[in-house]
Structures are given as C-alpha cells and as structure tokens.
Amino acid sequence: MSVLFYGSAIIAVLATLLVITRTNIVHALLYFIVSLLAIAVIFYTLGAPFAAALEIIVYAGAIMVMFLFVVMMLNLGQVTQDQEKAWLTPSVWIGPSIMAVPLLVAVIYAINLNQEQMAHTVVGGKEIGVALFGPYVLAVELASMLLLAGLVGAYHLARK
Amino acid sequence: MYSNLIIDLMQIIMLTISTVVVMMTTAFKRDHGLISGLTVFGLFASLLTFVFIQPVLPLEATQLLIIDEYSLFFSNLIIVGAIGVALLAYPYFQNHNVQNEEFYILLMTATLGAVVLACSNHFVSFLLGMEMMGVSLYAMIAYPVHAAKSAKFPLEAGVKYLILSALTSGITLFGIALVYAYIGTMGFDEIPAALEAAGELGPVFLIGVLMIVAGAAFKLSLVPFHIWTPDVYEGAPVPVTAFLATVSKAAMLAVTLRLLLVSNAIELNVVTTVLTVMAAASIIFGNLLALLQENVKRLFAYSSIAHLGYLLVIIIAAAKIPGTLSVEGVSFYMLAYFVMSLSGFAVISALSNSEKEYDQLADFRGLFWRNSWVSAVLITVLLSLAGIPLTAGFIGKFYIFTTGVESELWFLLTMLIIGSAIGLYYYLRLIYIMLQPAEDDTNDPAAVSLPLGVHAVMAAMTAAIIYLGVYPAPMIDTLQSLASAF
Amino acid sequence: MEMPTVTMQVIPMEHGLLLAAILFIMGMVGVLTRRNLVFILMSLEIMLNATGLAFIVASSHWGQVDGQIMFLMILSLAAAEVAVALGLVLQLFQKRKTLDINVLGEMKG
C-alpha cells in the first residue's frame, strides 16, 4: 500500500508540475487528468474509495471536460501556444517560485507533527451516505443552492 | 423540537423559497418590475420571520448552523441590506438592455449565502455560505458584461474578484484542512475541547488558523489582502458594490468573530499579533490610499479598508477584556458601518445607472445646491464615517475607544487617531466639493427623478444614522443581550 | 451489508499533508506565473484539489466521515466556480480576442 501511495504521489507531483509549465492547454489538461487519477489512487490507499470514485467521475470526468469544451469553443491554435511560450520567461516565474519556497518550508515545518503512526480505516460510501442525509442534510440542501447560483451565474455570463 | 427546528430555520427556508419563486417566475415571465417586486417582497417576508424565531432562541440547527440572537441580528442586517440593494438595483438596471431578472436570483442566493455564513457554526456551512455568496457575487459583479455600453468595467472587476477570491478560498480551505487534520473536528464550538485533547498547541493548528484568518481578511479587505477592493468596488455596478460593502462584510465579520471567540483562537498570542499588525496596517494604508482619490467608489473602498481596521481593534480588544463589551462593540460598529455604506452607495446609485455612473469627485461639485436632499444624505454619511457626534459613526468610534482603553491597546489607539486624522481630510474634501457652487449645470446627474425605493433607502438609512447617533440606548440594550451568547 | 473496518498499512498523515501542501503551492505558483486565464483557472483547480486531498488525509487519519463530506462540498464548489469562471473566459475572449489577463488593467490608483 505504501508503495502505491508514494508512487502515486510522485506521479501526481510530476504531472502537476507539467500542468503548470505546459504551453499547450490541451496537453496541460491531459496532465492534469493524470494528476487527478494519481490522487484518486491515493484516496483509495487512504481508505476513501468513495472519494476516489468521485475524484475520477466528477473532477476528471466533468470539470475537466468542461475545460476541454471551452478550449475547443475558443479554438486556440498555435498562436496562443507561441504566446504562452513568450510569456513564460524565467523573469516571470522565478519570482513567485522562489517566494513559494519559504512558504513551503514554513508549511512543512508546521505539519511535521508527532511521528506516531496512525491507523487508517476505510470509510466507505454507506457511512458517507448516512452522514449526508443525517447530520449534514442541511449541507446537501445548501450545496444545491450553491450549484444553483453557479448555474444561474454561468447561464447569464456565458450567453452571447 | 422538530417544529422548533423548522421555526429556527424559517428565515433560511423563506429565502430559499423566495429564490425558487423568483427563478420560476423568471422562467415564465420576464418582467423587471415584477421580479424586483417579488424579490423585495420575498426578502421582506424572510426578514419578518424573525418575529417567530426570536422566542425560540437559541438553538443549534444540526451541527452546521446555530441560530441565536447574535446570528439573527446579523441575518436581519443582511436581509435589510439585500432589500436595499434590490431597491437600488431596480432603477440602476432599468435601462440595461439585456435581461435583468437573473440579477435578482443571484442577489437572493448571495443573500442566502450570507445568512448561512452568519449562522454557521461549522466549517462545512462556513464554506458553503462563503462560496454561495462568492459564486453569486462573481456573476453579479460581472453582470452588465453584455451591455453594449456599460457604465464601468464589469468584466475586469468580475475576473479580478473571481481569481483572487478563489485563490483565498483555496487558502482558507487549506487552513481548515490543517486545523481539521490537527484536531479532528470541524464544529466551531468543539474546537476548545478538541484542542485540549490534542495537548500542546501545534504549529500546524496555528498556521491553519492564520490561513483561515487570511481568507476572512480577504473578504473583509484588510491589509495585506485588501488589494482587490478598489478595483472591484469601482468596476462593479453600484448596487453590487453596495452589497460587497455591506452584506458581504457583515456576514464574514459575524462568522469570523464567532469563530475567533468560540474557538478561543482570539486568545492565541499569534492571532492577536497578526490581527494587530493587520489592523494597524489597514488603518494607515486605507486612509493613506484614500487621501487624494478622485473616484468616489474607490474612495469608499479605501475608507472601508480603514474602517474594517478600526473594527479589528474592537475584536482584538476581546482578547483582553472579559464580558460582552467587545461583541457589542463589533456589532454596533458593523451596524453603523453597514448603515453608512448602504446610505453612501444609495446616493451614488441615485446618481447613476447601468450606462453612466457619476462617481468622479468632480461630478459631486455643487450637489448640495442642486439636490440638497441627496447631498445632505451623503454629508451625513461622510460625517458619520469621520466619527462626528450626532451620528452612528461616533458611537461606533466611541466603542472602539472604550474597548481600546479598557484593554490598553495604546499602539492601536494611536494608529486610530492618526488614521482618523488622515481620514478627515478626504471626507471633508468630498463634503467641501459638494458645498461649492457648480461650475456648469449642463452635466447634472441630480436632475434625474428618482423612484421611491431609492428615496426610501436613503431616508431609512439616514434616519438610522441619526437615531443611532443621538439615542443609541435601545440598540445598545439589544446588542448587549445578543452579546451574552458568548 | 457490512463494510469491514480493515486496519490498513500505515502511512503517516504528515506525508499525505506534505503532498497536499506541495500540490497546493504548485497550484499557487501556477496562479501567480501564468497570464492565460484558462491556465490560471486550472491552477486554481489544482489548489482546490490539493485541499480536497488534505481533507481526505485528515479524515482518514481520524477515521471520520466529515473530511470526505467536506471533499464533496469542495467538489461541488469547484464545479460551480469553474462554470461561472468559464463563462467569464468566454466573455473575455469574445470582447478582447485574447485570454491574457494583463489586458484587464484599466482600473488602478
């Protein structure tokens, strides 16, 4: 299991690195999906099979496809790719990247907790379902309103 | 018990129902007046439900929401703000040549989000409320993006707000995740117990809390997370700016204060230090930035940075003074600021529409002699913002001073005085411009006749400013009782 | 049907959080460095995804369901956000024929 976890972790990090450095949007999207799949594996190793499934279905399946649609609609060609290349000069990315280092160091320092090993239990779909329609029922209702807001907003904005 | 829960959630339920009704009506009949009327009616109906809610307080509606006097106060405030925004939006969008009805749906969802945020007692509802408000606002800010001739820069403002807000949402969420990882619970009121169980305070918890604070600071536009404020304020349609300045801030403030107090995070040294730095910086930078600002909307944006800095002083004071004074003070100041902002934006809105906004300082020249009523409202607002007696702003400032003195925050009080001194300049500058005779009357935004709604908003808010300034005792009593929740 | 509560092989929570943090900060760097609005949105998704991961890690650490619920909420949030954001992307491209966010700099001062 731990091999699976660390292997997927490395894949996720590398794929994500590629996402943020690609110049071609479609390539980047594909790498992103790779990253999402790797994370789904990690979810599984962590005992969250339901989340892993959702990660693939909703994230990789729905949201990324939405991106893909938009990219296709805009018909971005070679021009934008060259443009991206021109924009991604070291002078642009070095600053934020260097800034990210201390931030990462600080966070790593902070999460470097007690080293005790913790047991992982599998929390499957049923518990989630029970929780969703038990204590979290309001959250579900509210999430529907959130989606409604997104829907109405997107409907209005995306109109020609 | 169960029926109590229904009554408790009545406001939220009413809002949801109204949203659905408005949406359904829109689907069948697009009529700006009708929809706007329905919205206002729905909002009024949800506001009035507090009469039923009040007797059964307080109650936890599942672990997610808590309805007590405190949250009810802020919910009411939020709904009042939403009513105001709806009333302002009607004349503003009247000439807008593309569909306006969705705006009211978004307004309703945003309001709902704000109410949820104000009532939330759990990170899940916190997230949902914040994002419901946020997502609706993205669209509301960019609302006139289709118009052939839009008054401002809705697209620019919308994109800026979306990107930056999403960025800080991510930060907040990550912070919540860290906190959750450390203590294993997401209910606000369970945090102290969980912390105790976890033993010593881990840095991961602190960083998590700070990240949440950063997220809240973004919504409250506190330095250094203030930078979006002027652009978004300016670029958004005036009613939306009013919403941002009032409802969005009130909701976020309500939940932040609850979180800080209930979780005892306010007593953490790090948190008070960070808040102190943010308060001082907000007060000074906000006022400095506003100093020579020529655009009134941006001016209000910068001044809101400063005012939230002032407010933070009271919150910080909560760390040192026992009792309820601090909550009372925050609520009062927020109330005052709410009323002042709404009133101020009502004036700008009264002069503007979706095709042309009169938001340059020069547009206000001679307003006092052209339309003394509108200008008197604005003068009252500005004086109140400057903290002059007879206005709500003064009692608010009085609370800051009182709490500041009691908790001996001399540094912040010094900053407050310096900041207020700078602040006087730009408030007076605007007043002065209004008092001067106009150079020419051809470009006269005040000539437009205004619908009753805008007058009503201005009149009600001005009356509130004066009333709270002259006779604050009843409101203070109310706030005192709601503060006893903590 | 009863789901067996299997004690799985141990992975320290820190490692999970570490991964989430690395992804999160990579997403953030993406937001800061890219000029193309679509890339920025993608980077935001990376950040959201990373927080989702963090919640799952924490949830599995505590053996609770709450973290996963939060993950679900984040998922719906991401969907709603992306929907609205992509609407704006369309508008930007329609109006300016570019996705460069640097053109959005009319308001300042």
Add this chain to the structure above:
Amino acid sequence: MLDLLWLVPVIPFIGFLILTLTFGKLPQLAAGIVGAGSIGLSFVFAFLAGSSFLGAEISSYSQTLWTWMSVGDLEVGFTLYLDGVSLVMMYVITGIGFLIHVYATGYMSGDPSFARFFSYMNLFVSAMLILVLADNLALLFMGWEGVGLCSYLLIGFWYKDPNNGYCARKAFVMTRVGDAFMAIGLFTLFVSTGTLNIQEAMLEAEAQWVVGSGVATAVTLLLLGGAVGKSAQLPLQTWLPDAMAGPTPISALIHAATMVTAGVYLIARTHVLYLLAPEVQYLVGVIGAITLLMAGFTALTQSDIKKVLAFSTVSQIGYMFLALGVGAWSSAIFHLMTHAFFKALLFLTAGSIILAMHHEQDIFKMGGLRKDLRWSHALFLIGTLGLVAFPGFSGFFSKEEILASAMENHDGGYILYLAGLLGAVMTYLYSFRLYFLVFYGKKTHDGHEVMGLHLQGPLVLLAIGAVFAGFIHIPVEGVFPEMEEHHPSVMAQAAMILLPMLGGLLAWWVFVKGKVDTEKLAGQGFGAKLHRFWFTQWGMDWLYDKIIVTPYTWLAEVNKNDFIDSIYNGSARAVRFCHEVMSETQTGQLRWYAISIAYGLLLLVVLGVLL
C-alpha cells in the same frame, strides 16, 4: 464742597463723550464751548473742592465712588484721594489746562477735525486728573495709561502725514516700556505689602522693609522705570522731541505742563518707598542730572523751535528728578508747577509765532521778529526768563531751591549740584540762543501776529503766572517729610545766580554779535562730530534702532509665515507623499494582486511559525 470732588475728572469726560459721540457734526463754536468750557467748569469745581479742603485743615480727603476690583486679597476701589500734592497738580491741570484749551480754540480754528481735537484734549484732562487724584496705584495706572493714549492720539492728530503716525507710535511704545516696568513694580509692591493703596502701602513698607533691602530696591527701580518712560528721562527720553509733531497746544499741555511731569509726581507720591531705597533715590538724581545735561546740549543744536523747547522740557524735568534724588520733594513739585506756567507760555507763544510764520518752525528761517511780533516777543521773553530762572521770575525760586538742596545734600549731592549748575548755564545758553535767533538778527521772513482774545488772553494770564508763581506757597506740608531750611552761603547763592548768566552772555556774544561762525564750527572736524553727537541725543535713537527696532522687524519679517505652520504643512506633504507611494501599489494588474496576496500569506505564515 469736597464731596463734589468726583466731578472734577468727570466733567471733562462728559465733554469728551459729547464731542466724540457727535462725530464731528457739532459746529465749531459749540465744540469749542464744550471743549474749553468743560475744563473751565472742572477748574471751578477743583477750585471749590480745593478751597474747602484747605479750609477744612485736614491732611487728606478720600472719596470712594465704587469698588473697582475685589479679588481675593486684592481690593481696589474707585477712590479719589486729595492732599496737598494732588491739590497742586489738580490746580495746575485744570487751570493751565483751561488756558491752553482756550488758546487752542483759536489755534485750531478752521481745522476740519476741530471737535475731535477737543474730545481728545478733554479725555486727556480727565485721565490726568484721575492720575493725580488716584488713591491707589491701579487707578493711578489707569490715568497713567489714559494720558499715554491721549498723547498718542494727539501726536498723530494730523493723521495724513505718516511721519506723525510714526512719532505717535514711538511715543506710545516707549512710554509703554516704562509702563510695563511700572506694572511689574505694582505687582511686586502688592505681593510684598498686600495692598495697592498708596498710603497703606507706604505704611506697610515702612513697617516691613529694611532700608536698602532687595524688595525696596526692586519696587522703586521698577516704578522709576515707569517714571522715566513717562517723563522722558534717560534712557527713554527720545520720544518726547518727536512728540512735537502734534499741534502746539498739545505740546504745551501734555508734553510740557502736565503729562510728562507725571513721573515726578509718581516718585514724589511714593517718596516713602524711595527713602527706604537710598541707592535708587540717588539714582533718580543721577538720571535727572545726566538727562538735564544731555538735553541741554542737544537743545543747543536743534533748529526746530518746538524741539528746542522739547529738549528744554526734558532738561527741566531732569531738574525735578534731581530734586527728587536729593530728597527735595516739595521743591520738585514746586518746580513742576512753575515749569508748567513758563513752559506752557513758551510753547503757546511759539505756537503763535508758528501761526504767524505760516507754520514755519525752523528758527534759522526766522529772525528779527521782535518788531513784527510784539506780543509774542514780550511773552516769549517772559517765558524765557522764567525758564532760565532769572531772579524774580518764577523759575528762579524753584530752581534755586533745588540747587540749594542738592548742594546741602551729603550723600554725593555735590556732584548733582555741579551738574545742575552746569545745566543752568546750558539753560541760559540754549534759551537765549533760541530767543536771539528768533527775535534778533536779520529778518528773512515776514510774520503777522494773529490776534484774538482767546489767543493772547490765556498767554497773558500764563505770563502773569510765569512771573509770579514763584510766590505761591504750595500746601505740601504733612505730605513730605520736613526738610530743614537751606541757607546757602552768599557766595554760593551768588554763584548760583550769576554763573548761569554767563551762558546768556555767551549766547548774546555768539548769536547777536555773530562772533563765532557756528555753522563752520558745527560743520567740520571734531565740531561736526560733537554736533552730531549732541544733535542725535547722544546717539540714543540710532542705538535703539540698531539693537531693538531693526532686529525685531527683521525677525518678524523672516518669520512672517510662522515657521510652526511649516511643520504642519510639512507633515501634510509627507502624508501626501506616502499616499502617492501607496497608490503605486494599486497597479490594476491582476497578477501583481495575486502575488501581493501570496506575499501576505507568506507574511502571516512566517509570523505564525516565528511566534
């Protein structure tokens, strides 16, 4: 009749009110009647009150009108106090004042501001009467300042010439310097004795103070400061010659007969204090001696007829100070009175001459006028003889008394005596220089005597006074400590009488015979320097200009815009600058905004880790 005393200062004040509040609408005749008549009436009441006072054979009489100020231990009444000294002063002021007023109705006739002139004059008389009748120093100070004000107003009476305004201001400010000292003196006296009532204070002082103690010295020095300013003694004398810019009756009344002698009156009034501070008393004498010499020399170089008289006034007051310095209190008052007569006469006659010469005041442009101006010549001669203390004339009696007292005084009085004697010589010299230059020599301009009862009438009365006033006995016994009678030796008396006459001879020799070319003497070499030195009153004006006036105006001009203001404006500018710097951060660029938020997060996280 004593209880009518309050009417004496009040009547002129009523005259002032009438003349002022009509704002020049009163016809000239009516204004003249009110102006001069009120003083006449006041004189009548003064006379009535005075005679009943003398008849009642009491040493003093006081009349409290109302409580002026009563704060804590300070009790100041609006109280008039009459004794021998104030009686003399009251007579001099109302009597001579009346004559001068009458004269002025003629002198000023036709002036567009005729009524204004008399309103100021009436106010002056009123204030002067309050000064001399005051029973406490606060009330005295009120009169003291009041006369200063009137002096200012009257010097600047012809307001169109800015120079008059300058002279008026100079007079006011310089006397105010003295007044400031006097005020501090009052405070010191009050703090020490607990009262401002003159008689009580003197009793208290006698009881408490040790002779020559610090407080006595301080109080007397400070009061002396006031006296010196008002009486134009060194070093504050320079305003008086400039004060001649006013109409001539003013010069006669204020700057010769009454106001300028207030200093003498003040010191005489508070003589007990000076007796407790012998050094200061001696200083009074020394100041008088130096002043009388200085003024004598300066008078010799002047060409303006009124300025010569002005310096002679300074000089004569120097005599009075000298007298005070040697303890000859009554002699000082006596000289004050006689001086009032002959100096008023001289000034008014000079006024007649000026009128006759069509407002020409330069004595070198006059000459040989004794034929044309018979009246003036005769009257001027009488005045001059009084001034030089020619035996038999009023000045003779008073000045001899002073010199005799000085001679007899054992504490260094001898030097004062010598100075006085030299001064007497100088008096002869400059007086007759003036007389000869005006009435003898070559006639260059025609003059026509302006005649009229109200012009010559008062002059004649004054002339009578100037001759016979020496025989008046002033009723000051009981006010001042008894002085032993001085009987200088015959030789000394002869020297005192004859020696000064040499000065007259010298004047005759130089100015009538023309034996010495004065112009040549004063025009080159050492003579020029000496002339200049004398002419400029020993350079005092120049000195004041350099060390006080110029630095003050420079300082004021440099700091015209109040440097403290620039501190505030500077901080305002700093805030503006900060605003501009801050505004630069609002670039409008989304990426920059995102980066700033990331930095903000970094800041927070770092703070969190560090703390």
Add this chain to the structure above:
Amino acid sequence: MILVWLITILFAGGIGAWLSEKRNPELPRVIALATILLDLFLVVLMLVAPGVLGLDSASQAELGQTGEWLILSSSEWIPRFGVAFIFGADGLGLLLITLTVFLGLMSLGSAWNEIKERTGFFYFNLLWTLAGVIGVFTALDLFLFFFFWEVMLIPMYFIIAIWGHENKEYAAMKFFIFTQVSGMLMLLAILMLVFFHYQSTGEFTFSYFDLLGTAIPDGFGFWVMLGFFIAFATKLPTVPFHNWLPDAHSQAPTPGSVILAGILLKTGAYGLIRFTIPLFPEVSADFAPTAMLLGVISILYTAKVAFSQNDLKRLIAYTSVSHMGFVMLGVYAWTSQGVQGAVMTMLAHGFSAAALFMLAGGLQHRIHTRQMDKMGGLWGVAPKMGFMAVFFTVAAVGMPGLGNFIGEFLVLLGSFRISIAAASLAAIGMVVAAVYSLIVIQKVFHGENKNNLVVEDLTTVEMICFGLMMIGLLWMGMYPQSMLNMSEPTLRSLGVLFFQ
C-alpha cells in the same frame, strides 16, 4: 430645564431658518434674530429674575451639590455607559452663556447685510454653532460635553467652507482637522478617566461630579491630563497648536470670525478651568510651569508674528492667540486673581476681537481686500469706522478703563505670585501689543488715501453693534466687580487658591 430650552430654541430656530429660505430669502435672518433675542431674553431673566423661571435650589439637592450650581438638570441618555444629560450652570457658566448669546447677536448683526447667498443654511449653521457652544458651557457629563464640543465644530466648518474667502478650502480643512484630532485625544482621555474610575469603583459614569477626584494609576495621570490639555490648548489656542486659527479667521466670513474669535476660543479656556485642572489637580500642578511657559511664548511669539502680517484679519487673528496666552498664564497660575483675570480676558477679548473682526470684515466687504498696504488714510472717508477701530484696538492693547485691562492686570498680578519670571515676560506683551496694534491704525486709517478708496461709513446696524460692544467693554473696565462676583463662587468650588 431652562438650559435645555436655551439650546433647543437655537436648534429649532436653526431648522426654521433653513426651511424658511424657500419662502423668502430675507426671512431666515428675521427668524434668527427672533431666536437669539428670545434666548437673550431668557438669559437676562436668568440673571435678573431667576425666580420668574422657577429656578431655586430644589433641583440641586438631587445631585448632592451645594449652592454653587444655579441651575442643574439631569436625565438618562445611554445608561449602558453611565452617560446622562446633565446640564448645569454656575456663575462662570452664566457669564459665558451671556457672552455667547450676546456675541451671537453681534454676529447676526454683521451677517445682516453681508450674507446674501444661501441665507437659510447660513443662519442654520450660525444658530447651531451657538447651540453647540452653549451646550459646551453647560454640559456636566463628559460624554455630553464632548458631544457638544463637536457639534459646534461642524456648522462652523460649513460657514467657513461655503461663505469663506479665497483660500477657504485650506482654512476650513485645517480648522476641522486641528480641532477634531485634538478632540479625539480628549475623547481618549475622557475614556481613560472613565475607565480608571470604573476600575476603582466598578461603575461606569461620565458625570463630572463623579469623576472629580478619580484615582488614576501612577504614570497615567499625566497622559490623561495631556489629552484634555491638548484639546483645550488647540481650541484656545496656544503655541504650538495655534496654526489653524490665522487661516480660519482670515478666511471665514465676518460673522464666522466673530463667533470664532468671540466665543469658540473661550470654550478652550473654559475647558481648562472647568475640567483639566479640577480633574487632575496634582498633575496639573506639576504641569503648570510648562503651561505658563507656553502661555508666555504664545503672548510674545504671536505678537511678533502678528506685527509682520499684511492681511488685516490674519493680524487680528494672531493677536487673538497672543491674548489667549494671557488666559493660559492666568489659568495655570491657579490663583484667584489669575483665574479671575483669565475669565475677564475671555469676556473682554470676546468683545474686542469680535468687534475688530467686524471692522476688518466690514472693510473687506467695502473695498474687497484685506491687504493693509492697499489701504491707508481711511479716517478721512470713514471717521466713524476709524473711531471704532481706535477704540477697539486700544481696548485690545489693554487700556485701563476697558475690560481687557482688568483681565490682563489680574492675570499678571495673579501669575506674578506664582512665577515672577513668567509674569514679567508676559508684561512685555503689553509693549509688543502696542507695537502691532498701532501699526494697524497707522496702515489703515492714517496716512494718505493713496488709492482714493471710497468707503461707506458704518451703517446703523453696525453702529448699534459696535455701540453695544463699546458699552460692554466700558462696563467691564469700569465695574468688573459685577462679573467677578459671579464667577467667584465657581472658582472657590473649583479649588482656586484664594489669598486672603
């Protein structure tokens, strides 16, 4: 209640004046006149026949006060903080109220013919300023006091900003910021004081009577006192807080200058006497030498600056600062003579400065300049004006027989006891005052009328105003005891040092 009525009448009159403009632009001034006259009538009744108004000592007993308080009324306002409406007037208060109402009348007189535009709003502001000032003089709850302190500020700002002269924006802004910032310091100080009182007694109260004698922890006393002091010293004003004044005075319209110089400055002095020293007796005693030094510096420094001014109103403004230096000196001497002198200076300066500003304003109204080098020889064309100028200048110089002298004399006498050096230096002020005052007469009224200015002489309304002020000054100068008697019990109750 009568005090509340005084204020309410003014508030109501102000609103009435504003509203009446629509009907007829001439109406507001009539309403304002009626309002002020009504107030004046009430004030005179209070002074002459208090029985008619039902004033007796019964209401005083409630607050446990003894006879010094002639009028006292109290009711709740914000019980949460122990804030109450406490109004009271003793002799000192009554004197200042009388001064306020009287000078209000004078400023109305100066506005009568000068203010032609937006009359309604003008008289609204005028009356509200007066109401604020009366509030300041009568409020005995520190919150209420602060409230009125600010209320008088805003209408004044409007008066300067709307009807002011060429540089009004700068002046109005400066005026507002100076007073407001110092006011905030005072608010801070008030709250600290209340807090310390709360700490020792567990009771929130802003009542003046309760706060007297509050125990303040070591090290804080000075700062709390300083908060009050700076606020009052700014209003007074004292160097180095005086810079708002020359600008505000020179730019304000004449009625504004009259109120500013005549009344508003007095609130600062009143605050020092009523609050700063009695509330912090020990700290104030330690601070007194510094304050007296500031007073002396004010006297001399601003006299010097005044001397070089060419702008007539600016010059008069600087002289005001100089005169207020005497007040500072006298108050901090804290002897009966010193404080009585300060009170007399307040009253007399109110008259003389107001009159001088009216003259300067009248001149500006007639010849449209305040620059003295453009004037000259005006005596010939406007003798009445010249006479008034001389009279009030002379009064300002401190001529005995007029009110200012009594004030300065008593101040110097009172402070001489405490500090010989300070009093002696201040006495130099007598000399420099003569220097700058006479230069005004010289430049404006003496000399040749170079520019052939035609100046209409004073109108009847103006003559009445000046005449009343003349009588007032003469009254103060000749019979000051009538006023000294009124303020004496107050000073005794405040603990002023009486030497007997």
